[in-house]
Amino acid sequence: MLESIGVTEIDPGAVIDTLTFEERKALSNWQSVIYLSKLWIVDETTTALTVNGRDILYKLMQNIRDQGGAVLFISHDIEEIMKICDSLTILRDGVLTAELSKDEFEEEKIKQLMIGREMSAHYYREDEKENYQEEAALETKNLCCQSLKDINVVLHKGEILGVGGLSDCGMHDLGKAMFGLLKPDQGQVLMNGANKVKSARWSVEHGIAYLSKNRDREALMTIYCIKIISVFLRLKIWLKEES
Known part of the structure; x- marks a missing residue:
């Protein structure tokens, strides 16, 4: 097959x-x-x-x-x-915006119909710059861990930092290492320039969150959910029998 x-x-x-x-x-x-x-x-x-x-x-x-x-x-x-x-239907905020045939496909036209305004070379909101600070919120210094080799990344306060790449390039290992799920073989991860990220538990206690790529396997504690449901059902049956 x-x-x-x-x-x-x-x-x-x-x-x-x-x-x-x-x-x-x-x-x-x-x-x-x-x-x-x-x-x-x-x-x-x-x-x-x-x-x-x-x-x-x-x-x-x-x-x-x-x-x-x-x-x-x-x-x-x-x-x-x-x-x-062969044809395209465009929705914006749940509302039908346009229906285009193949010969009507134009990249700029599609973008405009998707976002509701013309796209220019300037993509970013000016007001977001006011929140940016030079001080580092989270950073790695010479980080080596699994697929990562000597990685130095600085996330400034008020900044949105994107890391992208092909599958297995190491970007997910970087997220796990910065959160404390992976222990560095060399180097370190620092919060606010001084506090060393020790573990995932430490990160949660200090306000750091991590959303896994594979959430159904790595972010859901399904075995505990099953145990809780099992206990609940047994309790329900016991209470029904007692009544």
């Missing part, structure tokens, strides 16, 4: 837990289209896929269309929308 859609790098006999997040995400998508249906809804899926995963997904979408089916493709990536889609 995997070979039929061009997937050769994943071992069908592998245990799911041994695969990367991207591979698991891709498998869940491919699984839904192995038995081709007339309508396939793809909602913001490509953001979690590698370049190869995206190419496979695009081919599957085209195959469904060519076989008489339809694909509802939801995305904020204008470049891939213009490349893949």
Whole structure:
């Protein structure tokens, strides 16, 4: 089945837990289209896929269309929308803004319809600059940890700092290390220039939060939820019997 859609790098006999997040995400998508249906809804899926995963997904979408089916493709990536889609429906704040055919696709026009105003070279709000301070809120010094090698990053107070890259480039390890989930092999993470980040518990106590990329596996304590529900049900049954 995997070979039929061009997937050769994943071992069908592998245990799911041994695969990367991207591979698991891709498998869940491919699984839904192995038995081709007339309508396939793809909602913001490509953001979690590698370049190869995206190419496979695009081919599957085209195959469904060519076989008489339809694909509802939801995305904020204008470049891939213009490349893949035959028609475009634009929503803004839940309201239908426009419906465009392929020959009407223009990047600037789509952006304007999406945000409700013309885009210029100036993207940022002026008032946010007033909150910026030179003082560091969080920083790393010569940080080495797993995929990270000698990383020096400074997050200033009042600043929004974005770190991006391809899958497995180390950006998620950086977030975990700055939060205290990963212990540095070398270097350190400092809060307010002096306080060393010791652990995730220490970070929470000092007002630092971390949102995991893989929230269903790393951010939810499902085993404890199950235990709590189990205790609640037993208590409910006991109270009913007592009454």
